[in-house]
Amino acid sequence: MPDPTILPAAAPDAMPGLLAALVAEQDREAAAWLETAVATPPLPGTAEFMRLFAIAGRKPAGTAPPGWPPARLARAALLAASVHAAGDEAPARLATAFRRSDSAERAAILQSLMLLPDPARFADLAADACRSSVQPVFEAIACDNRYPAAHFAEPVFNQMVLKAVITGAPLARVVGLAERTTAQLRRMAADFRDERRASNRPVPADLEFLLELGN
Incomplete structure (x- = not known):
């Protein structure tokens, strides 16, 4: 089964169908429910959207691509259809x-950002999510997700990487880290390492990994 984050480029109105096809590989009953839901999708943030988004979290059972909880595929399909229907209102409605x-729904939204039409529009929402103190929510944007490497400004990306080190989110799961590592990020990492050593605190192994990138 392909990873949905590397699906071939598709028109915005085709993405829900591609995701629904992945759901159908796992659970045809769930796929039938999803087909009905995305046919006339409610706008993001509305009461009907939140109701369907909650239900989608219980569909389907089965396997999914690495890094994707099975139910997130159904949520991603519903989200892609709803965001497409929202047009220019999508950023504000998705923020709502x-x-x-809840935390599981937020993680699904963040992991789905690259599958939405014109994903760069949602950079502010994604950057704000990096401040979350809920680890699964933070990891949904920081780990196994192409969005930060593709759309974050350098300061935002750097802060996300350092937070990953601090919170224990594995840097090996930060997509595009090698390509986005700059001299500034290495300086920040070195300063953090020096602070840890000065206070006789252990230096996270991933910090050394980060400092070795590009050397």
Whole structure:
């Protein structure tokens, strides 16, 4: 089964169908429910969207691509259809949906960002999510997700990487880290290492890994 984050480029209105096809490989009953839901999708953040988004989290059972909990595929399909329907209102409406979501739903939104039409529009939401103190929410944007490498400005990306080190999110799962590592990021990492050593605190192994990138 292909990783949905590397699906071939598709028109925005085709992405829900591609995701639904992945769901169908796992659970045809769930796929039938999803087909009905995305046919006339509610706008993100509305009460009907939140209701369907919650239900989608219980569909389907089975396997999924690495890094993707099975139910997130259904949520990603519903989200892609709803964001496409929202047009220019999508950033504001998705921000509303994010605020109204629980932690699992927020993680699904973040992991799905690269599958949405014109994903660069959601950079502010993704950057704000990096401040989350809920580890699964932070890891949904920081780990196994192409969005930060593709759309984060350098300061935002650097802060995300350092937070990953601090919180124990594996840097090996930060997509595009080698390509986005700059001299500034290495300086920040070196300063953090020196602070840890000065206070006789252990230096995280991933910090040394980061400092070796590009050397």
